[in-house]
Amino acid sequence: MVVVALSTQSAFLLLVATAVLVWGVARYRRRFVKVDLYIALAIAVGVFMVGFFPTVYDAIGVLLDIENRVITILLVANLGFIAFCLYLLGTLRETRVKLGDLTRNLSIDQASTHQTAYPDGGDQSTIHVVIPAYNEEKSIRGVIESLPESLLDHLVVPVVVSDGSADATAERARIEGTMVVEHPVNQGQGGALKTGFELAQQAGADIVVTMDGDGQHPAEELERLVRPIVEGEADYVMGSRRRGADNSGNGATRRAGIRAFTVLINSLTDASITDCTNGFRAIRGSELDRLTLTEERFSAPELIIEARKNGLRIQEVPITVEERQAGETKKPSLGYAVGLTRTILTTWLR
Numbered sequence: 001m002v003v004v005a006l007s008t009q010s011a012f013l014l015l016v017a018t019a020v021l022v023w024g025v026a027r028y029r030r031r032f033v034k035v036d037l038y039i040a041l042a043i044a045v046g047v048f049m050v051g052f053f054p055t056v057y058d059a060i061g062v063l064l065d066i067e068n069r070v071i072t073i074l075l076v077a078n079l080g081f082i083a084f085c086l087y088l089l090g091t092l093r094e095t096r097v098k099l100g101d102l103t104r105n106l107s108i109d110q111a112s113t114h115q116t117a118y119p120d121g122g123d124q125s126t127i128h129v130v131i132p133a134y135n136e137e138k139s140i141r142g143v144i145e146s147l148p149e150s151l152l153d154h155l156v157v158p159v160v161v162s163d164g165s166a167d168a169t170a171e172r173a174r175i176e177g178t179m180v181v182e183h184p185v186n187q188g189q190g191g192a193l194k195t196g197f198e199l200a201q202q203a204g205a206d207i208v209v210t211m212d213g214d215g216q217h218p219a220e221e222l223e224r225l226v227r228p229i230v231e232g233e234a235d236y237v238m239g240s241r242r243r244g245a246d247n248s249g250n251g252a253t254r255r256a257g258i259r260a261f262t263v264l265i266n267s268l269t270d271a272s273i274t275d276c277t278n279g280f281r282a283i284r285g286s287e288l289d290r291l292t293l294t295e296e297r298f299s300a301p302e303l304i305i306e307a308r309k310n311g312l313r314i315q316e317v318p319i320t321v322e323e324r325q326a327g328e329t330k331k332p333s334l335g336y337a338v339g340l341t342r343t344i345l346t347t348w349l350r
Contacts, residue, residue: 016047017047042080057073107195126204127208134165134186137168159196190296190299205285207284224317235287236287237281239319246320262275268344278300281303
């Protein structure tokens with residue numbers, strides 16, 4: 001009876017191994033992705049060894065000081081499963097990056113088609129104010145109208161990126177002299193900023209400013225932000241609510257979190273900033289190409305670390321952050337700290 005049971009078990013495992021291998025070969029013939037074939041082959045070999053050469057796992061168990069063969073097999077299987085999951089996560093992230101690039105390129109191409117509707121500044125220097133906006137129909141027009149037409153002998157050009165908004169954000173932003181582009185699907189603040197940066201660079205922007213579309217960043221403080229760049233003192237100027245005023249209504253937990261992440265960035269980059277998540281900033285247009293920007297959601301730490309790594313002269317100025325004019329915050333409450341930590345560490349290490 002034992003021999004029959006073993007024979008039946010071996011036959012079943014052989015069938016499973018063969019099916020997995022056939023599936024892998026068929027998938028490779030359709031997509032020609034070698035990793036798919038290698039994964040199927042590894043699974044098939046592992047299953048085959050369990051059925052016909054189980055003593056191999058005994059040898060692995062000896063190396064790992066595991067006496068039970070079943071535990072060894074489960075350990076190897078789980079390690080393989082974890083590796084497979086990591087591969088899937090990597091593939092998913094790669095797909096998301098490609099989709100994001102496609103979305104942004106389509107938006108940029110559409111904007112370029114209608115470029116004649118936007119001011120180019122002629123021979124005048126320009127400040128392009130990039131405003132990422134997601135469902136900000138109630139506040140976006142007021143933000144645009146608050147901007148000056150010119151500042152420190154620079155023409156001010158608003159660039160609104162409606163990031164997959166489901167409301168009338170884009171329509172409300174279509175004011176004469178304003179660049180407006182739409183993402184068909186939401187890409188996150190980082191993705192919207194990358195679209196705005198590309199448009200500003202195509203237009204030859206001398207200075208690129210970023211500000212929120214909810215009215216939290218007062219336009220009257222724009223001059224304080226760009227003056228160090230205009231006067232040649234800095235390449236990257238950050239607004240700091242710690243040096244200025246924070247009227248946003250952030251709770252104690254959020255304020256403590258911002259301080260903690262600021263300390264972490266300062267420790268990793270030998271910087272001395274005080275507000276690492278503020279989206280009110282100015283960057284010299286010619287320096288944008290030096291920054292490697294891949295983050296879709298948590299873009300603020302990536303910009304700071306990239307600026308430090310590439311030797312940009314960073315300066316911080318006091319600014320005020322007000323309460324949003326309408327709507328609710330789009331920042332995720334769950335996973336925000338995890339996302340910031342991941343962004344900081346991956347940007348620092350790459």
